[in-house]
Amino acid sequence: MLSYAGRVANPKPQPVPVRIGGFGGVDGLATYLRETGITHLVDATHPFAAQMSRHALAAAALAGVLHIAFTRPAWTPEDGDDWHRVGDIDAAVAALAGPSRRVMLALGRMHVEAFAAQPQHRYLLRFVDRAERAIGLPDHHLVIDRGPFTVECDLTLLREHAIDLLVCKNAGGSGAMAKLVAARTLGLPVVMIDRPAIPARTEVYDVAGVLRWLDHDADLGV
Numbered sequence: 001m002l003s004y005a006g007r008v009a010n011p012k013p014q015p016v017p018v019r020i021g022g023f024g025g026v027d028g029l030a031t032y033l034r035e036t037g038i039t040h041l042v043d044a045t046h047p048f049a050a051q052m053s054r055h056a057l058a059a060a061a062l063a064g065v066l067h068i069a070f071t072r073p074a075w076t077p078e079d080g081d082d083w084h085r086v087g088d089i090d091a092a093v094a095a096l097a098g099p100s101r102r103v104m105l106a107l108g109r110m111h112v113e114a115f116a117a118q119p120q121h122r123y124l125l126r127f128v129d130r131a132e133r134a135i136g137l138p139d140h141h142l143v144i145d146r147g148p149f150t151v152e153c154d155l156t157l158l159r160e161h162a163i164d165l166l167v168c169k170n171a172g173g174s175g176a177m178a179k180l181v182a183a184r185t186l187g188l189p190v191v192m193i194d195r196p197a198i199p200a201r202t203e204v205y206d207v208a209g210v211l212r213w214l215d216h217d218a219d220l221g222v
C-alpha cells in the first residue's frame with residue numbers, strides 16, 4: 001500500500017495500490033497498521049516531511065511493525081559552490097534582508113508565504129501544480145513543472161530570469177540537484193536550508209536496500 005499525504009493534485013500512476021490522506025496522528029496510523037495487518041513500514045518521504053517521519057517511527061513502534069527509512073544523504077558543497085547554510089525557513093527569510101535581488105525560491109509551495117516578510121525581491125517560483133490561491137509575494141513569476149530537472153533546463157531558467165540568488169532545502173539525491181550544478185556553473189550564491197532533525201532510525205539509500213530488508217533478495221538476483 002502506497003500512502004500519499006495528498007499534496008499533489010495529480011500523482012503519477014503507481015503499480016501498487018494507493019491511498020491518500022493523513023491518518024489522524026500517531027495513534028491513527030498505529031491503528032491503521034494493526035487493522036490492515038501491515039508488517040513492514042517504509043518511510044519514503046522527502047527529508048523535510050519531518051512530521052510524517054516522526055509519526056511513522058512512533059506508530060511503527062506502537063503497532064510492533066518493522067520500520068525503515070528510504071531516503072538520501074544530504075548534499076555537501078563542492079569546489080565552486082558558494083553556500084550560506086541556515087537552520088530553517090525563518091532563517092532563510094532573515095538571510096534575504098537587504099536590497100532587492102532576483103531570487104529563485106526552490107522550495108515547493110508550502111513555505112513560500114513566509115518570504116512575504118522580504119517583499120523587496122523579485123521571486124522565481126516553481127510548483128508542481130497551479131497555485132490554489134493568490135501567492136502573497138508582490139513581485140513573483142511562477143513556473144509550473146515537475147522534476148526531475150536537467151542541468152540544461154535549470155541553467156536556461158536561471159539565465160532567462162537573471163537570477164542572482166538561489167534558496168533551497170538540502171533535499172539530497174539526484175532528482176533536484178540540477179539547480180545546484182546550474183548555480184555553481186553561474187557562480188550564484190545559494191541559501192541552503194539544513195534538514196529538520198529526525199530521531200535515529202535505520203536508513204537505506206536505494207530501492208535494492210529496501211527490497212533486501214523486505215527479504216526480497218531473490219527478486220534482485222542476489
Ligand SMILES: NC(=O)c1ccc[n+]([C@@H]2O[C@H](COP(=O)([O-])OP(=O)(O)OC[C@H]3O[C@@H](n4cnc5c(N)ncnc54)[C@H](OP(=O)(O)O)[C@@H]3O)[C@@H](O)[C@H]2O)c1
Nearest residue numbers: 003004005007021022023024025045046048049050051052
Ligand atoms: N516538506 C517538503 O519540503 C516536501 C518536499 C517535497 C515533497 N514532499 C512530500 O510531500 C508530502 C507531504 O510532506 P509534508 O512536509 O507536508 O508532511 P508533514 O508536514 O511531515 O506531514 C503532514 C501530514 O501527513 C500525514 N501523514 C503522516 N504519514 C502519512 C502517510 N504515510 N501517508 C499519508 N499521510 C501521512 C500526517 O497527518 P495525520 O497526523 O493526520 O496522520 C502528517 O501530519 C510527503 O509525501 C513528502 O514526501 C515534501
